[in-house]
Amino acid sequence: MKFNPYLNFPGTAEDAFNFYKSVFGGDFLMVQRFKNMPDADKLPPGVAQMIMHISLPLNNDTILMGSDAPAQMGFKVIAGNNNYISVSPDSREQADMLFNGLSAGGQVEMPIADTFWGAYFGSFTDKFGTKWMINFQQS
Template identity: 35%
Template sequence: MSIKLNPYLNFDGNTKEAVYFYEKALGGKVMGIMLFSDMPENPDHPLTDDMKDRVMHAHLKVGDFDLMFSDTFPGMPFQAGGDTVQIAIHPAEEAQARAIFAALEDGGQVVMPLQPTEWSPLYGIVKDKFGVTFQVNMPAEEPCVE
């Protein structure tokens, strides 16, 4: 059996800003953004003006992986951030790890600075300006097995 998982992030009206922020910070490519107003009108559920510009679905490709996004409906309960889910990023090169960490740190908060650990030559945790927590973990070199 094959299965594929990806994070799906929800925001409260600022999804477009977040998608373009992550596109730049993570070196990704926006694959598409669909607004609620792009959907066919439904007279049983008319859109209010403040809903029309909210993102119904957005897709960002980062390397071989997908990040997906959506805005909540106005007035829906929304809690930014939280630590129940974190996104782990595994850049192969130190320069890339440092650049990603710095980009996510801009307007955010460093939880654990980038530093060597027992399991990684460079590891750190940062909560970005949207309240999403990222672990930047540069993989250790694989030992040579002969």
């Protein structure tokens, strides 16, 4: 199981990650824009070019990940809600166990389910206010 920091930005993810890349070096593993998701034609104006997901390896064990959380889609990024702990479990069963256990008494943002990007994913805020993402990448 791996743990990685996940950062949200109010439309500045690309600038932030280009800055981080200039400091840490390396190459992005993935850059996905909102325009690449299903039903992208229904996105609010100004969102299509924003970053849906970006990842930059920091070392062999840690990947810095992030995305834009557009106000046009109802998000409000403020200090304290722009950080997640992203957990990459070893199996769907472990993903379910972690999601169900950690989200108990908290608030689910996205129920754990298969996604269009090929992962089994869910996100929530636990009962102590910590934000989590469970992301089992299926092979």
